[in-house]
Structures are given as structure tokens and as C-alpha cells.
Amino acid sequence: MKEQVVAIRCRTYEEEEVRGAVEKVFTLAGVDRCAYDKILFKPNMLSARLPGEGVTTHPSVLREAVLYFGAKEKLIGDSPANSLKPLQVYWEKCGYLDVSGRTGAKLVKFGDSFFVETSCKNGIVKVPVTSLLKDFTLVNVAKLKTHGLTVLTGAVKNLYGLIPGYQKSMLHSRFVSPLDFSGFISEYYESVRKYVSFNLVDCVISMEGSGPSSGKLKETGYIIGGRNGLAVERACCRLLGVSEKNVPYLRETEKKYGLPDFEIIGDGIRPVSNFSVPGQRIYGLMSNPLVKPWLNLAGRFFRIEPVIMPSRCRECHACIQVCPVNAISRNLEFDRKNCISCLCCFEVCPYKAIEVKKSFMARIFT
Numbered sequence: 001m002k003e004q005v006v007a008i009r010c011r012t013y014e015e016e017e018v019r020g021a022v023e024k025v026f027t028l029a030g031v032d033r034c035a036y037d038k039i040l041f042k043p044n045m046l047s048a049r050l051p052g053e054g055v056t057t058h059p060s061v062l063r064e065a066v067l068y069f070g071a072k073e074k075l076i077g078d079s080p081a082n083s084l085k086p087l088q089v090y091w092e093k094c095g096y097l098d099v100s101g102r103t104g105a106k107l108v109k110f111g112d113s114f115f116v117e118t119s120c121k122n123g124i125v126k127v128p129v130t131s132l133l134k135d136f137t138l139v140n141v142a143k144l145k146t147h148g149l150t151v152l153t154g155a156v157k158n159l160y161g162l163i164p165g166y167q168k169s170m171l172h173s174r175f176v177s178p179l180d181f182s183g184f185i186s187e188y189y190e191s192v193r194k195y196v197s198f199n200l201v202d203c204v205i206s207m208e209g210s211g212p213s214s215g216k217l218k219e220t221g222y223i224i225g226g227r228n229g230l231a232v233e234r235a236c237c238r239l240l241g242v243s244e245k246n247v248p249y250l251r252e253t254e255k256k257y258g259l260p261d262f263e264i265i266g267d268g269i270r271p272v273s274n275f276s277v278p279g280q281r282i283y284g285l286m287s288n289p290l291v292k293p294w295l296n297l298a299g300r301f302f303r304i305e306p307v308i309m310p311s312r313c314r315e316c317h318a319c320i321q322v323c324p325v326n327a328i329s330r331n332l333e334f335d336r337k338n339c340i341s342c343l344c345c346f347e348v349c350p351y352k353a354i355e356v357k358k359s360f361m362a363r364i365f366t
């Protein structure tokens with residue numbers, strides 16, 4: 001049976017327009033307002049950035065999702081990797097404090113956790129996720145963006161935020177290469193998908209280029225939702241004109257479990273043109289058995305490194321705190337031998353003061 005994905009046009013974050021679109025998504029997907037008693041809404045709160053910067057789930061989309069449901073208890077929670085700043089700062093900057101005030105939903109910190117078992121190529125990994133999943137059903141309210149390591153982030157990658165704080169960074173040191181990390185994301189999704197009741201993706205304005213935090217914004221004009229996160233992700237790929245074969249976590253899932261067949265209902269999807277998604281060429285080439293050995297040979301010339309732009313740096317030390325292998329010193333110098341190119345520092349820098357330097361070979365393929 002085909003999974004249904006609802007795609008509704010939404011060109012702005014105006015309250016009325018977003019409300020109409022979000023309500024249509026839930027209604028067409030057959031989700032009743034009283035479907036759940038206790039809901040945890042999980043936005044993408046990557047960084048303490050303003051809604052207009054397009055780094056986080058827009059508060060209008062989150063607000064309307066929360067307002068749709070008549071649940072007895074509603075929580076809003078996410079766990080950013082950089083825990084130097086108090087969560088209050090994130091909530092305020094991202095506009096979620098206002099969402100909480102207008103909806104009555106309580107903002108929560110992910111404190112206690114339990115382990116889900118995720119099978120990886122080296123065996124089973126016990127991954128901590130918020131204990132709230134035991135009592136609350138999850139409504140995943142994601143943001144569509146490019147991502148330096150995983151090519152895209154939408155419904156599937158947003159669930160990585162269920163892992164409390166710094167432990168997310170530590171997993172990067174365990175799954176060092178972008179392909180290993182994407183393989184982990186694919187398996188991790190399989191181990192947490194049962195906790196998710198619905199996936200809603202803010203694709204009104206999406207980030208292209210150097211996502212997930214330093215790219216350019218482009219109008220993509222939709223709110224997309226469905227019960228199956230992988231089907232929703234496939235629909236997002238169609239919107240951006242990206243081949244699923246070039247999104248490594250989708251390709252890994254397809255190889256092992258197959259991707260769900262899906263149909264779009266609602267307004268249909270009109271793909272945006274020339275959406276810039278760096279990195280997808282290399283993953284597409286890696287799937288070609290004729291090219292792969294040459295890429296392995298060329299791998300030693302394939303380097304991606306973070307570089308600090310001193311003129312923009314405000315010495316907040318978020319990068320130092322998030323680095324899983326302590327490769328950034330107190331005076332903000334990189335230890336190139338230890339750096340695993342996870343780009344966590346690039347992701348969390350609130351001032352776009354870290355850029356990604358690529359070797360000649362990396363520039364050709366990404």
C-alpha cells in the first residue's frame with residue numbers, strides 16, 4: 001500500500017496562511033484533533049537564531065501544529081548540541097517562548113534518557129533518547145535544509161535531536177566519515193520511528209547551499225506532512241529536485257529496508273528550480289561501482305576542514321564546547337590531526353564565523 005504524503009502550498013509565514021495549510025495537512029492525512037492525549041512537539045532548534053534566518057523550524061508552523069490538537073498535555077522540546085547557552089535563550093530567539101505563551105504548551109528540556117538499540121556495521125549501539133518518548137507521542141515538526149554531512153535534513157534527521165545535548169557530538173566521533181554517519185542516521189531512524197505519530201516539514205522557505213546554518217534562503221512554498229517520515233523525505237527530495245540516491249541516509253535505507261512507495265495528495269508538488277545542494281555529486285558517484293575504487297584512491301586528497309574567520313568571531317566558544325574530539329584550543333586554533341571533519345563547529349557557530357575549506361578534489365566533487 002502506498003504511504004500518503006500531503007503537500008499544501010504555503011508561500012509566506014503569515015498566520016492565516018500557515019494555519020490554513022497546517023490544518024489541511026492534518027485533515028487530509030486523516031489526523032483527528034483529539035487523536036492523542038499527550039504530545040511532544042519536536043521542532044528543529046539547531047541554534048539560537050531568529051526565525052527569519054531559516055535555521056530553525058519557523059514558530060508559525062510550530063504554533064499552528066500545536067494549536068491543531070486538543071490534547072490534554074502538550075510539550076515542546078529539542079536539545080541543541082551546544083549546551084553553553086541556557087535553553088531560555090534558544091526558546092526566546094527561535095520564537096518558541098511566544099509559541100508556548102499562545103498555545104499553553106510547556107517548553108521542556110531533555111534531561112533523563114533511556115536507550116534505544118541501533119544496529120550498525122560494528123554491532124549494536126545503545127543510543128540515549130529523551131525519556132519523554134515513553135509517555136508522549138511525538139509530532140515531528142522539522143525544517144527542510146541542506147546539510148554539510150548528510151546532504152539534506154528534514155523529517156528523518158530531525159529525530160537526531162531526541163538525543164540529549166553533547167551526546168550527539170560524541171556519536172560523530174564514533175561515526176567519523178559522512179557515509180558512516182549517514183548509515184548511522186538511517187539505522188537510528190529505524191529504532192525511533194515507532195515513537196513518531198506524524199511528521200510535518202516546514203518547506204515554506206528552505207536553506208540551500210551551506211546548510212544547516214550558513215546557507216542562503218530560497219522560497220520553496222510548501223508545508224509537507226505524513227505519518228511515514230521516509231515517505232515525507234522522499235516528497236521533500238522531489239520538491240528540491242534532488243535524487244534520493246544522492247542523499248546517503250536514504251540510499252542506505254533503500255539498500256537495507258527499501259524506501260516506502262508514496263503518493264502525494266493535496267496540492268501536488270511543483271519542484272523548485274536550481275536548488276543548490278552541495279555534496280550530492282560525491283554520494284551519487286560513490287554508488288557507481290566503476291567510479292568507487294578511483295574515489296577511494298583519491299580519498300587522501302579529499303579534505304574538508306573548518307576555518308575560523310577572525311573578523312566575524314565573537315569568542316563565544318560554542319565551537320570548542322561542541323567539538324567531540326577536543327580539536328579546538330582555548331585560543332581557537334584547530335588541531336588538524338585530530339579533527340574528524342564532522343562540521344559540528346560549523347553547524348553551531350551563531351555568527352557564521354566558521355567556513356568550510358575544501359581541497360581541490362573535494363571542490364570538484366561537492
Ligand code: SF4
Pocket residue numbers: 308312313314315316317318319320332348349350351352353354
Ligand atoms: S568561531 Fe563561532 S562558535 Fe567559535 S568562538 Fe567564534 S563565534 Fe563562537
Ligand code: SF4
Pocket residue numbers: 306322323324325326327328334338339340341342343344345346
Ligand atoms: S574541529 Fe570542528 S569539524 Fe573538526 S572535529 Fe571538531 S567540531 Fe568536528
